Amino acid sequence: MTPNWSLLAPHRPVDSGGDQYVPPPSNIGEAVARWVLASGAPVLLGGPTGVGKSTELAQVAALLRRDRAVCLIQLDRFENMRRLDPERMLSRVAQFVGQPRVGAGQGVSVSDVAKGVAALGSALTLVSGLGSVAATLASLDTELPPADAALSSIRTLARLSERRVTLLIDGLEKVPEAAQTRALFDALSPLAEEADVVVVAPWNLAFGAAANEPLLRQGERFFFVRAPEMEPFETAPGVPFLLRLMQRRLTIADMNETPQDFYKVSRDAAYWSGGLPRVFLQLLADAATYALMNNGGEWPEKSNLNDAITDHQEGMRRGLLPGDLSLIRAADGTQGFELPIDAKVRLLAHGLLLERQTPRGVVLQPHPLLRPLLSEG
Amino acid sequence: MIWHDLVDQHDALRERGYSEVAKELRKRIGTLAARQHCAPMFQGRLSDKTEDKRSRRTEVLIKGSQSPIGDPIPLQNLPSVEHPKLWIYALLDDREKRLLKYTVRLDGRWAADQAPFTISVELDDRLMGSGACGHPILHCHMGVDHDRRPQFRLPLPALTPWEALDWLITQLDERHEPAPWPAPGASPS
Amino acid sequence: MRDSVNNIWSALQQPPLMVVLYDDYGLLESVQEEVASIANPSWPVRRVSTVDEALSTPADTLALLAPADEGATIEELDGGRDRFVDRTVPVVVFLLRGGSGERALAKAPSLLSWVRSNLIDPSEQDQFDPDAAREEFIRYAGKTPEEWLAMRRRGEIDGSPESLGLTYRALLLEGSDDLA
Numbered sequence: 001m002t003p004n005w006s007l008l009a010p011h012r013p014v015d016s017g018g019d020q021y022v023p024p025p026s027n028i029g030e031a032v033a034r035w036v037l038a039s040g041a042p043v044l045l046g047g048p049t050g051v052g053k054s055t056e057l058a059q060v061a062a063l064l065r066r067d068r069a070v071c072l073i074q075l076d077r078f079e080n081m082r083r084l085d086p087e088r089m090l091s092r093v094a095q096f097v098g099q100p101r102v103g104a105g106q107g108v109s110v111s112d113v114a115k116g117v118a119a120l121g122s123a124l125t126l127v128s129g130l131g132s133v134a135a136t137l138a139s140l141d142t143e144l145p146p147a148d149a150a151l152s153s154i155r156t157l158a159r160l161s162e163r164r165v166t167l168l169i170d171g172l173e174k175v176p177e178a179a180q181t182r183a184l185f186d187a188l189s190p191l192a193e194e195a196d197v198v199v200v201a202p203w204n205l206a207f208g209a210a211a212n213e214p215l216l217r218q219g220e221r222f223f224f225v226r227a228p229e230m231e232p233f234e235t236a237p238g239v240p241f242l243l244r245l246m247q248r249r250l251t252i253a254d255m256n257e258t259p260q261d262f263y264k265v266s267r268d269a270a271y272w273s274g275g276l277p278r279v280f281l282q283l284l285a286d287a288a289t290y291a292l293m294n295n296g297g298e299w300p301e302k303s304n305l306n307d308a309i310t311d312h313q314e315g316m317r318r319g320l321l322p323g324d325l326s327l328i329r330a331a332d333g334t335q336g337f338e339l340p341i342d343a344k345v346r347l348l349a350h351g352l353l354l355e356r357q358t359p360r361g362v363v364l365q366p367h368p369l370l371r372p373l374l375s376e377g
Numbered sequence: 378m379i380w381h382d383l384v385d386q387h388d389a390l391r392e393r394g395y396s397e398v399a400k401e402l403r404k405r406i407g408t409l410a411a412r413q414h415c416a417p418m419f420q421g422r423l424s425d426k427t428e429d430k431r432s433r434r435t436e437v438l439i440k441g442s443q444s445p446i447g448d449p450i451p452l453q454n455l456p457s458v459e460h461p462k463l464w465i466y467a468l469l470d471d472r473e474k475r476l477l478k479y480t481v482r483l484d485g486r487w488a489a490d491q492a493p494f495t496i497s498v499e500l501d502d503r504l505m506g507s508g509a510c511g512h513p514i515l516h517c518h519m520g521v522d523h524d525r526r527p528q529f530r531l532p533l534p535a536l537t538p539w540e541a542l543d544w545l546i547t548q549l550d551e552r553h554e555p556a557p558w559p560a561p562g563a564s565p566s
Numbered sequence: 567m568r569d570s571v572n573n574i575w576s577a578l579q580q581p582p583l584m585v586v587l588y589d590d591y592g593l594l595e596s597v598q599e600e601v602a603s604i605a606n607p608s609w610p611v612r613r614v615s616t617v618d619e620a621l622s623t624p625a626d627t628l629a630l631l632a633p634a635d636e637g638a639t640i641e642e643l644d645g646g647r648d649r650f651v652d653r654t655v656p657v658v659v660f661l662l663r664g665g666s667g668e669r670a671l672a673k674a675p676s677l678l679s680w681v682r683s684n685l686i687d688p689s690e691q692d693q694f695d696p697d698a699a700r701e702e703f704i705r706y707a708g709k710t711p712e713e714w715l716a717m718r719r720r721g722e723i724d725g726s727p728e729s730l731g732l733t734y735r736a737l738l739l740e741g742s743d744d745l746a
């Protein structure tokens with residue numbers, strides 16, 4: 001059996017409810033879903049790039065589907081998040097959740113929408129769900145301000161579905177400026193009165209000084225999606241998690257079906273990924289391409305992984321600004337209090353520094369792919 | 378005199394650089410891959426700019442995975458031949474934009490009788506033999522194999538390496554024809 | 567074995583986004599042509615200069631994005647990379663090496679996490695070491711390139727494919743006086 005390596009699709013999060021989902025050791029999706037059901041208070045989800053935030057958000061959507069009218073709004077699939085303003089964001093929310101004036105005599109009845117919602121199930125995604133609802137409601141027009149339109153649409157959906165609405169908003173981590181972030185979160189605040197709100201938090205909130213500052217209202221909860229632990233390597237929970245992730249994507253039922261060397265290559269890739277699923281999948285995908293290209297091989301070998309590692313190390317270097325290596329060296333093994341906050345946010349967001357749980361608390365460690373650079377002096 | 382004219386034409390052929398030669402050959406390999414005649418990866422193995430800055434020469438080849446010499450492209454879906462292997466080499470002085478030498482060569486066996494054959498188009502890097510008639514600068518060899526092949530050199534018009542590749546592949550599969558005859562009744566262009 | 571051509575080929579197999587650095591504006595068109603020559607010939611090719619234009623190309627089109635304002639383009643791609651998630655053929659972003667776009671990558675974690683291994687800098691990767699190549703030749707052929715070519719002039723080299731490859735490599739490595 002030769003895998004279709006393109007199925008690794010490192011840039012693609014697992015679809016909500018998809019059978020490719022593998023729970024991470026932290027089981028964070030389940031923890032978030034439990035929190036939402038128990039408290040209804042807003043949730044912020046933060047973590048480095050490629051750690052699986054979008055996948056976990058999609059999993060939360062799947063877990064809440066039975067109890068909530070879930071709207072997974074992947075804003076970044078449609079917007080340049082760096083230019084997103086509150087009105088635009090609220091318009092998207094309103095558009096997704098369903099437009100107002102339902103049943104206002106514009107050709108679409110409440111029952112039409114109810115039927116549409118039922119046909120979609122209670123979990124909607126902007127990609128699949130909005131298409132149907134929006135198509136149904138395409139002839140509707142709204143002159144309401146976006147904030148009112150969003151509020152009204154949430155109430156409409158809650159009424160039609162007879163369930164509380166949960167908004168899961170993805171993509172806000174790509175909003176770079178604190179002022180822009182603040183404006184967006186302020187705009188979401190009224191919605192949190194009507195619906196559960198779970199958002200992927202911007203870097204400056206996930207890692208910065210304001211990481212635990214209330215944003216929407218008191219009682220909110222911040223969940224940090226941390227790269228799974230990779231040490232001690234032989235027993236670290238991150239290794240089997242990543243291997244299962246790879247197996248699921250490639251539809252490999254049993255690693256015994258694969259060449260023995262591939263198991264070793266996969267474990268090495270897991271080590272070099274630092275536990276970040278995207279990096280792990282990228283390393284394997286690149287190694288597989290090198291195997292095909294250089295050896296005509298169907299399975300990547302150690303030398304192919306080495307080439308992929310070299311590519312990634314060069315790519316990692318692009319995330320460094322002058323002086324970063326010194327900062328990373330100084331921060332290694334510390335809690336990072338001495339790091340300038342801007343640098344800390346940036347290095348953690350890039351995954352160049354990783355937070356690790358140790359017996360003496362959470363400490364920072366350089367990403368394994370950076371180690372050769374750090375040892376260059 | 379035809380032989381001297383041919384020398385001039387072959388010499389004019391040399392006025393081209395790495396970029397053009399590599400790109401055009403890659404495109405042809407991509408087309409071969411799209412027609413299922415070879416694995417797509419070979420398009421990505423012909424080759425980066427392998428330039429020796431001391432000798433000022435640049436080599437174009439299918440980069441070898443295990444050795445300093447190039448690899449062949451195993452061809453597929455050519456019904457008349459079995460196990461065909463295609464070698465492509467070019468040597469340039471890229472600073473002077475001068476094509477110094479090239480070889481496009483195919484070895485295989487005829488499917489009908491399993492007889493081996495080799496066919497290669499070669500642009501020489503220097504004047505060889507006694508003259509322009511006996512040893513044309515751009516010529517073709519065809520024969521049983523590389524040792525037993527007849528030592529005839531068929532003169533060719535001034536074909537670029539990629540045109541030579543077109544010619545060679547078209548000899549084996551006319552679906553590759555880059556210059557089809559006009560349809561009956563149409564005026565030739 | 568890694569070089570820029572097989573890195574480009576590899577990145578072209580892995581949509582949605584890749585980055586190729588170039589040295590100066592005079593080379594941009596040539597680098598774009600090189601990328602197009604490595605791509606599947608059945609892919610339509612479109613040259614674009616803005617993210618919006620790239621977004622407007624069909625998902626199965628090779629979009630060659632040479633932005634006028636590289637820094638702003640990288641910021642825009644960082645903020646909206648997921649708009650490209652469904653592409654089946656990549657968008658290739660061309661950036662001036664050491665220019666505003668490449669510098670902006672360090673502040674574009676979302677984009678960089680997608681293109682980290684699909685970021686090709688030919689100037690870094692195309693390093694040919696003639697001394698190492700000469701040693702490799704001697705190990706492989708048992709002779710120096712000059713000795714090999716002397717045998718060739720005497721007609722002592724057979725016509726095998728291996729000898730053909732060694733002759734080309736010897737011509738690459740030896741001094742320039744052998745060439746007519």
